Amino acid sequence: MKISHLGLLASLLFAGIVQAADAPAPTKLNTTADHSKFKELQREFTSGPEVTKACLTCHTEAALQIHRTKHWTWELVNPLNQQRLGKKNVINNYCLSSGTNLGACATCHVGYGWVNSSFDFKSQENVDCLVCHDTSGNYKKLQGGGQPPVKDTENPPGSGKIVKAIDLAAIAQKVGKTSRDTCGACHFFGGGGDGVKHGDMDSSLASPEKSVDVHMDATGLDFTCSTCHKAPAHDVVGSRYTPTGKDAGDAHIRGKVNKSNPATCQSCHGQTPHKTGTQPAKLNQHSDKVACQTCHIPQFARGGVPTKMNWDWSTAGKLTPEGKPMLKKDAHGHVVYDSRKGDFVVAENVTPEYAWFNGEVTYTLLGDKVDKADGITLINALGGNASDGRSLIWPMKVMRGSQPYDPVNKTLVKPHVAGNDDTAYWKNFNWEKAIETGMKDANAPFSGKVDFLKTEMYWPITHMVAPKEKAVGCNECHTTGGRLDNIQGVYIPGRDANQWVNLIGWLAAGGTLAGVMLHGLVRIVRRKN
Amino acid sequence: MERIYIFTRFERFWHWTQALLIIAMLITGFEIHGTYSLFGFDKAGQLHVYAAWALITLWVFAIFWHFTTGEWRQYLPSFKKIDVVIRHYAWGIFQGEPHPFKVTRARKHNPLQAFAYLGVKLLINPLVWISGLAYLYYNELNAAGVALSLGLVATLHTIGAFMMLCFLIAHVYLITTGHTVTAHLKAMISGWEEADAEHGKQAS
Numbered sequence: 001m002k003i004s005h006l007g008l009l010a011s012l013l014f015a016g017i018v019q020a021a022d023a024p025a026p027t028k029l030n031t032t033a034d035h036s037k038f039k040e041l042q043r044e045f046t047s048g049p050e051v052t053k054a055c056l057t058c059h060t061e062a063a064l065q066i067h068r069t070k071h072w073t074w075e076l077v078n079p080l081n082q083q084r085l086g087k088k089n090v091i092n093n094y095c096l097s098s099g100t101n102l103g104a105c106a107t108c109h110v111g112y113g114w115v116n117s118s119f120d121f122k123s124q125e126n127v128d129c130l131v132c133h134d135t136s137g138n139y140k141k142l143q144g145g146g147q148p149p150v151k152d153t154e155n156p157p158g159s160g161k162i163v164k165a166i167d168l169a170a171i172a173q174k175v176g177k178t179s180r181d182t183c184g185a186c187h188f189f190g191g192g193g194d195g196v197k198h199g200d201m202d203s204s205l206a207s208p209e210k211s212v213d214v215h216m217d218a219t220g221l222d223f224t225c226s227t228c229h230k231a232p233a234h235d236v237v238g239s240r241y242t243p244t245g246k247d248a249g250d251a252h253i254r255g256k257v258n259k260s261n262p263a264t265c266q267s268c269h270g271q272t273p274h275k276t277g278t279q280p281a282k283l284n285q286h287s288d289k290v291a292c293q294t295c296h297i298p299q300f301a302r303g304g305v306p307t308k309m310n311w312d313w314s315t316a317g318k319l320t321p322e323g324k325p326m327l328k329k330d331a332h333g334h335v336v337y338d339s340r341k342g343d344f345v346v347a348e349n350v351t352p353e354y355a356w357f358n359g360e361v362t363y364t365l366l367g368d369k370v371d372k373a374d375g376i377t378l379i380n381a382l383g384g385n386a387s388d389g390r391s392l393i394w395p396m397k398v399m400r401g402s403q404p405y406d407p408v409n410k411t412l413v414k415p416h417v418a419g420n421d422d423t424a425y426w427k428n429f430n431w432e433k434a435i436e437t438g439m440k441d442a443n444a445p446f447s448g449k450v451d452f453l454k455t456e457m458y459w460p461i462t463h464m465v466a467p468k469e470k471a472v473g474c475n476e477c478h479t480t481g482g483r484l485d486n487i488q489g490v491y492i493p494g495r496d497a498n499q500w501v502n503l504i505g506w507l508a509a510g511g512t513l514a515g516v517m518l519h520g521l522v523r524i525v526r527r528k529n
Numbered sequence: 530m531e532r533i534y535i536f537t538r539f540e541r542f543w544h545w546t547q548a549l550l551i552i553a554m555l556i557t558g559f560e561i562h563g564t565y566s567l568f569g570f571d572k573a574g575q576l577h578v579y580a581a582w583a584l585i586t587l588w589v590f591a592i593f594w595h596f597t598t599g600e601w602r603q604y605l606p607s608f609k610k611i612d613v614v615i616r617h618y619a620w621g622i623f624q625g626e627p628h629p630f631k632v633t634r635a636r637k638h639n640p641l642q643a644f645a646y647l648g649v650k651l652l653i654n655p656l657v658w659i660s661g662l663a664y665l666y667y668n669e670l671n672a673a674g675v676a677l678s679l680g681l682v683a684t685l686h687t688i689g690a691f692m693m694l695c696f697l698i699a700h701v702y703l704i705t706t707g708h709t710v711t712a713h714l715k716a717m718i719s720g721w722e723e724a725d726a727e728h729g730k731q732a733s
Contacts, residue, residue, distance in 0.1 A: 278575050285668040474571040480563060491680035494563040494570050498684045505691030512695045516702035519618075526623040 036173040045168035048112045048148050049125040054172065056124060063124035065234040070241075071110045073121065074098070078242055080360055085241045090363055093311060093379055093401035093455040094191040097366075097414040100441045103144040104418035108186040113145045130168075131185070135176040138166055158420060180206050180216065183225040195305035199350060199397035200463035204303020212303045214467045228263045238263035243460060245359030245384060246291075246392045265292040265465075289490060291357075291392040295472045296465050299349045300397060303464070306334055310345035311401040314452035317429040325429075340417075340426040342402075352395030352461050354484055356384035366444055369410050372453040377405075377412075379457035386489025393487055397459040404431055406439075408447030414438040535637045536720040540600075543591045544717055550584045551693060558690050581661055588654070603638055604647045611640040622706060632722055642703075649696055657689035 035041055040054045056063055070076045075086035087105070091097045098105045106114040111126045113119060120126060128146065130139050140163060141148055142155045148166055149155070155163045188194060188203045195202030210217040215227070229238045244261040251270035252258040260267060269292070274283040286295075301307040318339055320326050325339030334346045360383030364370060370377045379399075384391035405412050416437035417425040425434035431450045439446035477484040478494030485495065536544070553576065560566065560573040568576065595601040613629045618641070621629070630639035638646060663670060663682045670677055707713040708723075716722040 475569050478570040501687050509694045512698045
């Protein structure tokens with residue numbers, strides 16, 4: 001028996017060796033194509049669009065698919081309220097608006113050459129395939145049209161900074177699926193710098209530890225962005241303009257038609273995700289009122305990169321005695337004042353604020369009436385309350401700021417901030433000129449007067465999900481002065497109580513105690529007698 | 530000195546287990562209510578639910594015991610001699626008078642006591658029990674179409690808890706009003722009530 005077993009083992013080993021020697025197993029790829037073997041890519045490329053043309057010879061529909069997405073149009077109509085949104089239209093309280101600043105903003109457009117309104121949105125070759133599908137990490141785009149540097153280039157022009165040329169053929173031959181790096185190249189740096197905008201997305205997610213993001217954990221589950229944000233036909237799911245406030249559906253199952261947003265927590269975890277722990281049923285029951293994120297993202301900006309919490313444009317423009325712009329940094333080296341931009345407050349490990357949210361977002365757009373006298377202007381007002389049946393309690397980054405507006409026409413404004421010309425604010429420090437240029441470009445009236453008003457912008461927090469051990473504990477909400485202290489319309493045990501019942505209850509209990517003590521005292525006194 | 534065996538072994542087990550569980554539930558319950566912080570909300574909630582199920586189980590056995598033994602009759606209300614008992618607690622007890630009610634195997638609670646325990650069994654217990662289960666199964670009830678407000682359920686449960694707390698305070702004190710301070714306590718431990726020789730003379 002033993003000998004025959006050994007023989008079998010030996011023959012198996014031998015067979016394995018022979019096979020390995022005959023036909024070396026190919027590296028296990030997640031694709032059937034090795035782009036370095038494609039003749040179309042074995043040539044020199046002198047521009048981005050040339051690469052795209054080569055891609056389109058095989059991927060015939062890809063550019064047309066991109067044309068339909070907001071990655072390309074920077075525009076969408078919110079089906080709930082018909083507001084025309086997208087980066088092309090909205091005004092926020094970071095760099096304010098795109099408009100005349102496209103040269104800087106559109107470096108993150110998935111195309112080549114969008115600097116002004118003459119850009120051809122019908123052009124297929126202007127679609128930038130590489131910015132999302134580069135796997136080499138070497139791809140770069142220049143400011144002012146987003147072209148890749150095929151030779152060493154000074155960028156921005158006049159800055160003295162030389163951007164080294166990149167080898168487009170080598171990059172094209174290594175294309176593949178999107179990654180945390182490609183998505184992150186823009187989305188980690190929204191608002192003009194690492195972590196500035198979102199709070200729950202920054203460069204720490206490129207290769208995060210488990211404690212920063214349990215799903216993206218680089219040595220664990222290693223999710224990419226597209227693991228959740230699937231992109232059938234290049235249409236990436238998930239949106240901040242039309243988000244899902246409450247997903248009451250079950251986990252998606254292969255083969256079953258699932259029309260709901262596949263990027264929600266519930267689309268994988270379902271409605272009863274808690275299986276272990278002290279009271280799994282009670283935790284599961286929270287899901288009708290509390291978003292998963294509320295407990296599972298205890299803080300945002302946890303990866304060591306601070307996020308901007310406040311941006312006061314009203315203090316911009318202070319110059320040195322020599323008339324030069326200046327930067328002030330805090331003890332950690334983070335910029336807290338920039339003459340071009342004003343005062344900043346940045347923070348790490350930020351505990352979110354909380355609000356009811358049903359997925360409805362209403363922006364304050366150009367032309368909408370705003371007034372300093374009305375208090376804080378909401379850049380994006382969120383819908384939702386305890387009783388509409390469609391809302392959950394969500395964690396929020398609330399971005400606060402002060403920004404320019406037209407006090408006569410009572411509208412927000414789109415200043416021309418970036419640019420190497422004589423009206424751009426960052427070069428000339430003159431609000432009137434900058435706003436006049438920006439508003440003229442937007443075909444919007446401007447009175448010539450400038451004032452500043454306070455604004456708030458809401459960012460539902462959904463990334464940087466912590467390991468379950470780090471989830472927010474019961475005590476942090478079920479208490480007075482806890483995380484959910486401001487949440488109205490729901491009875492939270494430990495926070496809420498009927499004060500009349502409390503008053504009468506304690507009076508009754510105290511009265512009983514006093515009564516029996518008095519009775520006992522009289523007995524003791526009488527007994528001594 | 531007369532000795533009567535009034536509390537059977539099950540009755541004593543029921544009483545002391547119930548006492549322990551109710552005290553535990555008052556402590557954890559008022560923490561859940563937000564009155565103080567002791568175990569933390571999570572732990573307090575967990576202990577409260579465990580104790581609740583233990584108490585419900587105990588009550589099921591106790592109810593069974595009451596009906597099979599006929600002991601439930603002990604709580605039948607009676608106004609007979611209730612004025613004499615009230616007078617005793619309000620006056621006679623301070624004069625060193627013996628208790629006017631004579632404990633017997635068939636009638637082991639004085640009329641005032643019987644009323645109090647009946648109140649616990651017919652008012653406080655059902656209020657705590659029903660509101661507590663509604664609290665525990667709030668989501669399931671709403672899913673089944675019983676639209677309850679959690680605030681209302683919690684408030685009713687809190688009212689029940691305050692009533693239980695008042696009962697407990699009064700009950701613990703009244704234990705000391707036997708013919709000696711510890712006579713009633715000893716009876717509930719050993720089962721034997723040592724009746725005072727003078728007992729019941731005034732009432733007879």
